[in-house]
Amino acid sequence: MRKKIAAANWKMNLTLAQGEQLINDVLQAGIKLPEGHEVVFAVPFPYLMRAKALVKNYPGFYVAAQNCYSEKSGAFTGEVSAEMLQSIGVDFVVLGHSERREYFQESNAMLAKKIDLALANGLKPIFCCGEPLEIRKAETQNEYVARQLEESLYHLTAEQMQQVVIAYEPIWAIGTGLTASAAQAQDMHAYIRAQIANKYGKEIALGLTILYGGSAKPSNAGELCACPDVDGGLIGGASLVAADFTAIIGKLA
Numbered sequence: 001m002r003k004k005i006a007a008a009n010w011k012m013n014l015t016l017a018q019g020e021q022l023i024n025d026v027l028q029a030g031i032k033l034p035e036g037h038e039v040v041f042a043v044p045f046p047y048l049m050r051a052k053a054l055v056k057n058y059p060g061f062y063v064a065a066q067n068c069y070s071e072k073s074g075a076f077t078g079e080v081s082a083e084m085l086q087s088i089g090v091d092f093v094v095l096g097h098s099e100r101r102e103y104f105q106e107s108n109a110m111l112a113k114k115i116d117l118a119l120a121n122g123l124k125p126i127f128c129c130g131e132p133l134e135i136r137k138a139e140t141q142n143e144y145v146a147r148q149l150e151e152s153l154y155h156l157t158a159e160q161m162q163q164v165v166i167a168y169e170p171i172w173a174i175g176t177g178l179t180a181s182a183a184q185a186q187d188m189h190a191y192i193r194a195q196i197a198n199k200y201g202k203e204i205a206l207g208l209t210i211l212y213g214g215s216a217k218p219s220n221a222g223e224l225c226a227c228p229d230v231d232g233g234l235i236g237g238a239s240l241v242a243a244d245f246t247a248i249i250g251k252l253a
């Protein structure tokens with residue numbers, strides 16, 4: 001059975017005190033995670049060690065970085081390597097978020113290098129893909145996402161692919177209040193799984209966790225998570241409110 005994941009992406013929000021409070025509120029909510037369900041907090045770099053210490057004794061709770069650099073080490077002032085993240089006990093790393101692609105010019109090729117470094121350092125990549133509005137309007141979203149997968153992931157071995165989590169985040173749904181309908185999410189998730197099956201075989205595709213992201217909230221998470229190919233969510237705005245994120249964790253099906 002593939003893993004179901006509720007991942008919080010705080011982006012560039014919250015002070016350390018606010019973040020600690022939020023994690024503690026979620027941990028204290030008394031959630032009993034069923035076998036195979038995981039919760040991930042993708043927090044800003046300066047909070048990673050603290051976040052890891054907070055979740056350490058809670059099975060099924062993990063931390064993620066929101067990025068890492070595409071080179072191993074060296075003279076890259078201000079950047080953070082995958083090895084550094086591993087050295088402080090980080091579990092996952094979000095790679096290829098559309099905000100990084102747009103504001104920091106991250107290309108599919110650069111992301112392929114980040115994926116390799118993450119995997120080489122024992123980090124599980126949460127690889128984000130998804131189309132902008134004009135592509136959705138032109139109904140070419142499948143080709144667009146297929147290319148993102150191909151150019152950043154298809155050099156991986158089958159064994160490496162098993163460590164990857166994919167997050168489908170249609171850009172037009174991020175932070176806009178516009179959610180993909182359950183049917184739109186299911187269609188794309190099924191398409192992604194079929195692409196992975198073509199490349200890596202059915203078994204690996206069936207084991208792949210594919211998250212949905214884009215204005216997910218307690219009121220729509222149940223319907224989204226009930227889709228057969230939606231294995232959880234990568235949650236932005238609603239993950240900043242403990243009660244909302246806790247409610248979404250409860251909707252993992």
Ligand SMILES: O=C(CO)COP(=O)(O)O
Nearest residue numbers: 009174175214215236237
């Ligand atoms: O980008 C997202 C998660 O990575 C989604 O953000 P929102 O949930 O705020 O739309």
